[in-house]
Amino acid sequence: MAHGHFRIAMLSLHSSPTGELGTRDTGGMSVYVFELAQELGARGVYLDIYTQAKTGHPTVTHLARTVRLIHLNTGVHREIPKQDLYRYLDLFYDQLEAFRKGEHITYDLIHSHYWLSGCLGLRAQRAWNVPHLIMFHTLGAVKNSLGVGPSESHQRIAAEQLLAQQSTAIVVGAEREKQHLIRFYRTDPKKILLIPCGVNLDRFQQITVQAARQQLGLDRWDRIVLSVGRLDPLKGVDRLMEAFAMLRDMQRCCLVIVGGGDTDQPDILQLRQHAESLNIHDRVIFAGRVAQGALPFYYSAADVVVIPSHYESFGLVVLEALACGTPVITTPVGAVEQILTRPEAGMVLSDVSPCGFASALRQFLTCVEHSPRTAAIRRALATPYSWHRVTAALYAAYNELLRTSLPSAPHMPVSFGTAFSYAQNQRSAVV
Incomplete structure (x- = not known):
């Protein structure tokens, strides 16, 4: 051989x-x-x-x-x-x-x-x-x-x-x-x-916030929180929605949920009902299934990416977000502690309750920075993980x-x- x-x-x-x-x-x-x-x-x-x-x-x-x-x-x-x-x-x-x-x-x-x-x-x-x-x-x-x-x-x-x-x-x-x-x-x-x-560093690169939001039709929002992943109970999207509902004073902030099948599938319909019950249905956008080529636009449009998962064996979304220059708030799952080693990159929560997420979101959304310097710091943390x-x-x-x-x-x-x-x-x- x-x-x-x-x-x-x-x-x-x-x-x-x-x-x-x-x-x-x-x-x-x-x-x-x-x-x-x-x-x-x-x-x-x-x-x-x-x-x-x-x-x-x-x-x-x-x-x-x-x-x-x-x-x-x-x-x-x-x-x-x-x-x-x-x-x-x-x-x-x-x-x-x-x-x-x-x-x-x-x-x-x-x-x-x-x-x-x-x-x-x-x-x-x-x-x-x-x-x-x-x-x-x-x-x-x-x-x-x-x-x-x-x-x-x-x-x-x-x-x-x-x-x-x-x-x-x-x-x-x-x-x-x-x-x-x-x-x-x-x-x-x-x-x-x-x-x-x-992570595919050629595919996942930063796009300017303005260009990304215009491409996705999200430019009317001041702040954007993003979740990416399958809509499985273990992904914890329900507790992210409960946390987002606590940000009632941030009316020009929206939650974008990427994942699931068509927008009329049972998993999305169930989360839509949850949004209705929390009275946040007008600030939650279900993007459904998104092609890999479009994901960098979503990551770049977001002020912060949230991973509310109960379990991840690694956490690919962390690398994809960082490669696009976007910070991450996450539960302590997979390899996130080994990746998020700079405060500019995000936060690994010890309090993973909806209140804990809401507090972290408020902190990031009120002082978010989209400068080339911070984007470069975040991307540098993803670079060692090239395929x-x-x-x-x-x-x-x-x-x-x-x-x-x-x-x-x-x-x-x-x-x-x-x-x-x-x-x-x-x-x-x-x-």
Whole structure:
């Protein structure tokens, strides 16, 4: 195998790197996979990304000269919801193997994203006898410990436990996530690789406040608060709205919420009702789904970006906002403390109640500064997190895994129909 020209199977079953961002199952993970794929392709790595088929998509799409997106068709004539994908993993594996054998491909390494893809990757790890790297992106046990939103299934928890024990290595974007793996799944710290996520510094650049607001039709507002992300209960948008409602004297200030599907989707309708109940409906703008190319206009138009999340495994929005020169107010999640190291860049809250957010918002909105100097300070904090640097670290990890040839996982069940009970037994043995 020539150095640098190895072949990777990347698994991203439930979320395509070319999916529409901001919808319920398409967010930071899709950005991560897409940007990583572009950088790996530039290094000459042969990369096949496997995802579930969607209506109207060809089986193979070329994302770069050596990068392909491959849609696995299970024969189910609809897109399978994420919560149902586990039942179809045997079919996905059969389709993956049929494609691989039909193309006469031998992979050197597997990189899985999220636990569902990890289950597929663990089976391939055993069958192909190659290293298997996984990035969970979020952990079910952490979500359940917070008690916000629907509970994650026992199936997911057991599968993540198994993957934490049997995958070759695990990538995390933040020290906090590493500690979660050790605490909840008793993961061996030596197999956890801390490699932060990145930001596209070419795409996310500052636009003048006036130009950005004119482009978006927001120039009638004196102050703008921005939230960007999927509209999931864990994102905490409801408590941001409650905080914003406390700024009743700032009538020429609006809250812009980017994310969700079409503006008539249930998640947005529920938040609209919440805005009505708080009597802020005339100062809240639901932008819905926004293309990546338009996001810099929103970040640049804002006086402050707020991340009210209960849980983030890293916090990509922090980097995107800073790269556009905009400060951030955030809960202590992901890697935010390691990024927001200057007071000009924003604030990590200790009081994450609506009152705590309202106090921080008032402080920022009354003394906000849009000078080139402060914008440059903020952008400088994002610069070390370029995707080029992130990929260089991950590329080195790939090479190290291939060089050391760690032993393969213990025997896995022959089908996913029996994998769940196997995973539960394994989990019971270590808890």
